Amino acid sequence: MPALPDPDAPDARITALIIVGALVLSGGLIWLALGDWVPLMLFAAGLVGLASLIMVYRRQFPARVQVQAALPDWSVTHAATDHPVIAIAITDEAGRMICANQRFVDLFGSEVVPPKLPLAGQGGDLLAEAGRAAWRDGHGGAAGLVTAGTRIDAAVQRVGRGQDYLLWRFEPVQKFDLALEADQMLAGRPGRALGEGGFMAAAISPEGRIRAANSAFAARAAGAEAGNVVGRDLASFLRADERNRIYFEREGRKGVPLRLFHLPLVDPLHTTDPEEREKAPALVVLIDEDASGMDKGTALGYVQNLLGLLPVGLAMTDRDGRFLFANDAFIRAAGITEGTLPPYPGDLVVREDKGALADAVRRHASGQAMSADVALRLRHQPDEPVTLSLAGLRGMGDAAVLLSIKDNSEESRLKRQVAQASKMQAIGQLAGGVAHDFNNVLTAIIGHCDLMLMRHSPGDSDYDDIQQIRSNSNRAASLTRHLLAFSRQQTLRPQVLQLPDIVSDTSELLKRLIGEKIVLEVQHDRNLGPVRADPGQLEQVIVNLAVNARDAMLAKRPPGGTLTIRTRKITAAEVRAMASDILPADDYSAILVEDSGVGIPPDVQARIFEPFFTTKDVGKGTGLGLSTVYGIVKQSGGYIFVDSETGKGTTFSIYFPVYRGGAVEQRSRKPVKVSAGQWGNARLLLVEDEDMVRAVAERALTRQGFTVVTATDGEDGLERLTDSGPFDLVVSDVVMPNLDGPGMAMEMRKRMPGLPILFMSGYAEETLRQSISIDQVHFLPKPFSVAQIVDAVHGALAAAATPTE
CATH class of the missing domain: 3.30.565.10 (Histidine kinase-like ATPase, C-terminal domain)
Structure with a gap:
């Protein structure tokens, strides 16, 4: 075991005595060579100054010395790192091995030092990068390393009071054995739980020998819960009759038939070969059947467990209509907040639907196996009908009817939204059409009032009455603007x-x-x-x-x-x-x-x-x-x-x-100021299908000195253009029977390019401009007064006379 030098060892003291002797000898040589005290004093002062600097440095940076002076006993460390599975090693800053446990030596040998270990593939590079990360960040790691067929994960940590050692830990990755886990589960508490639920289970090897079994299997197969069944052939405990029904051998023909489930103990995501699945260990589960099929009690419990896992709302009732079972989805959909089922399904619905539901449950419980849907209203949300599906059950013991509830709340909400949107759209179209027609009426009323006011002065007895009619007409026009705004057909100036x-x-x-x-x-x-x-x-x-x-x-x-x-x-x-x-x-x-x-x-x-x-x-x-x-x-x-x-x-x-386009062109809405009689000799074609509007507009324009030719629709307007043309301006309604205003205007432009056109309409100008692909047209919103139509005509004529840049 290598050890670090101890600063208090005898070697260190001898080194110190040698250094002091060398300094004294150097001072003597200086005196003999020069024979002067001044150089000797300077040499001594330099030594004192150097010693002072060394002392200051040691006081400022004592950690290195303290760590070296307080190194642990490595034999104790070696004993502490001993582990039967995990390989552990400690290296210093120079990459020298300080300590390693026996597991490390067994795995890699005694001559190698991390990170230079015998690893497959790029394992050495990964381990070296983990070591550099540990020096830099304090910890590092590398997963999936392979040495001598063993897969290991490495973890590196920077340790020591001076943080100048690396602790290397190498832990083998153990492969998950599904068959072994099954053996342990059957022999433990999960196996007993299966037995209490009526499930007899055994894990078998590929050869069919029993590896492990729960107590319920041992009791039925060997006659005692502690019976010796491990290591014996599973087939020795079972037999089959002429109808291929399976029994326990020891129970004879008086025993209860069994249903067998075979589950291969392999990972389905990584084992797709059928032959490999057949050769793998397996889990065998047996449940009881009777001569007519599955045992009613066991089958009902099995079905209940299955229904409880499904996200669909499902419940079962007996022949008398009483609830036997309901899963969580059914309880949520039915609005049951107390946590317990009521006795009957009828307790969940409103009073009017109780009789219909009770009759449906009774009919499905007593008749042939069939299914049907019933529309009901639940008690907790009577305004939201739901669909309850019923199906008759046979061979399930007490269970006679299966109920399935469908939550229609989201569907009903969407239907309401669609109906509301359709209703709003229909109302908007109706409001827009009514407002458009009403605007024609108001145009005539306001126009006639303006014409009458021209013949009456403020002192006349009829002046106030006419003014009142005009004021009420303007108020009605405001209401039509509200309707057009709702139907999105209002004239906007964005x-x-x-x-x-x-x-x-x-x-x-x-x-x-x-x-x-x-x-x-x-x-x-x-x-x-x-x-x-x-x-x-x-x-x-x-x-x-x-x-x-x-x-x-x-x-x-x-x-x-x-x-x-x-x-x-x-x-x-x-x-x-x-x-x-x-x-x-x-x-x-x-x-x-x-x-x-x-x-x-x-x-x-x-x-x-x-x-x-x-x-x-x-x-x-x-x-x-x-x-x-x-x-x-x-x-x-x-x-x-x-x-x-x-x-x-x-x-x-x-x-x-957010608007991302350029600046909007602002069209001028101010009346064009023209001198009296400037356009008095202009010839106008007035096209309007409403007689009252056409009469008011004709009188208003004629009073201004214009020559006005009228037409009742678009086709009549084309005939007037041919018979009475040319014209300086066409004033036309937009919506007309037979041929509308835009269609008529396009035909006129083919005959007279550049012909000025002024459209009158109660619809939104922006909408009309998008639907009318005609250049250089003007708009006059309805209803309008006499002064407004005159100003609009003057503006259109002035724009036509102005040269285009």
């Missing part, structure tokens, strides 16, 4: 904007709207992306939500609360974390409007976005506030969600996708 700017511009108005009993809090995230929306309509969204929140908080007792408006930056990663089926994974800028009001009941939340639906008293709400919000958000490409809890408040979350 811009690239920042949501915090819109919220800040609206805050002062909101403070006046919500009153003094409600506190307004505004919070903004940083670095929100821009969105593309109509700022005016976006302000209307915020105001409508704030008004609803105010009413909800004033309905509390005591009234009041906090209205919080937040802007948030939502990344695509956060959207994916939400796992939403509606919101696509993208970057969003969001507005959250949160109140502390009374909340929205669950049955009302599904209808809050429907037009004309309101929970307010008669005369206190139109029911168009939230439907307008819904339409504006959807038409702007956004998404809106509501989260509410009764008594705690409501949060509306609006997500707008």
